Amino acid sequence: MRVISYGKVEAKEVEGSSKLRLRWLNTDGSRNFAVRHIEIEPDGYSPYHRHSWEHEIFVLEGNGVAVGAKKEASISVGDLVSISANEVHQIKNNGEKTLKLLCMIPK
Amino acid sequence: MRVISYGKVEAKEVEGSSKLRLRWLNTDGSRNFAVRHIEIEPDGYSPYHRHSWEHEIFVLEGNGVAVGAKKEASISVGDLVSISANEVHQIKNNGEKTLKLLCMIPK
Numbered sequence: 500m501r502v503i504s505y506g507k508v509e510a511k512e513v514e515g516s517s518k519l520r521l522r523w524l525n526t527d528g529s530r531n532f533a534v535r536h537i538e539i540e541p542d543g544y545s546p547y548h549r550h551s552w553e554h555e556i557f558v559l560e561g562n563g564v565a566v567g568a569k570k571e572a573s574i575s576v577g578d579l580v581s582i583s584a585n586e587v588h589q590i591k592n593n594g595e596k597t598l599k600l601l602c603m604i605p606k
Numbered sequence: 607m608r609v610i611s612y613g614k615v616e617a618k619e620v621e622g623s624s625k626l627r628l629r630w631l632n633t634d635g636s637r638n639f640a641v642r643h644i645e646i647e648p649d650g651y652s653p654y655h656r657h658s659w660e661h662e663i664f665v666l667e668g669n670g671v672a673v674g675a676k677k678e679a680s681i682s683v684g685d686l687v688s689i690s691a692n693e694v695h696q697i698k699n700n701g702e703k704t705l706k707l708l709c710m711i712p713k
Contacts, residue, residue, distance in 0.1 A: 504686075530712075557631075570607070577611050577613060583607075605636075
């Protein structure tokens with residue numbers, strides 16, 4: 500059993516994003532999936548992109564918008580956003596405080 | 607892209623637990639792992655058990671204790687608890703408000 504606080508993990512920037520910090524929480528943990536902590540400041544955003552792996556994104560704090568190819572959806576605390584493999588997606592912070600997310604991807 | 611609020615998912619009880627509600631958030635989502643939302647009321651606990659699948663547990667709200675075979679660790683908001691396959695574990699709420707967790711397991 501290992502316990503790690505997200506604040507103790509080094510934050511990294513992500514290409515194509517703005518005002519976003521990403522932390523890989525369990526690099527030595529799960530064999531099956533990675534858990535990443537993401538903070539997006541107001542007016543910031545994740546890359547608008549697609550890739551071969553799926554996402555599951557849970558909103559921890561704040562408000563934002565999940566952008567897909569055909570629709571947008573408002574997201575707030577307690578929402579899970581499921582993004583399938585190869586689906587275009589982007590998360591924007593249109594709120595007034597930091598948007599905090601937990602983002603899981605398969606390894 | 608699908609967005610689902612945890613409050614709209616039916617809560618279920620878990621055998622061997624006390625004062626615990628569990629919601630499966632992405633039953634039709636990820637092919638690789640399940641995301642479950644768990645609430646444990648003060649003095650409640652998850653089963654003390656082991657199983658063949660790993661856990662990654664992120665603390666959303668509240669305080670508690672993660673119990674392993676050889677040690678206990680205090681946990682609070684922003685902590686990730688990584689539990690390996692076949693490792694004995696239990697989560698207890700020793701705080702004064704609801705302990706909210708996000709628990710990921712492989713499918």
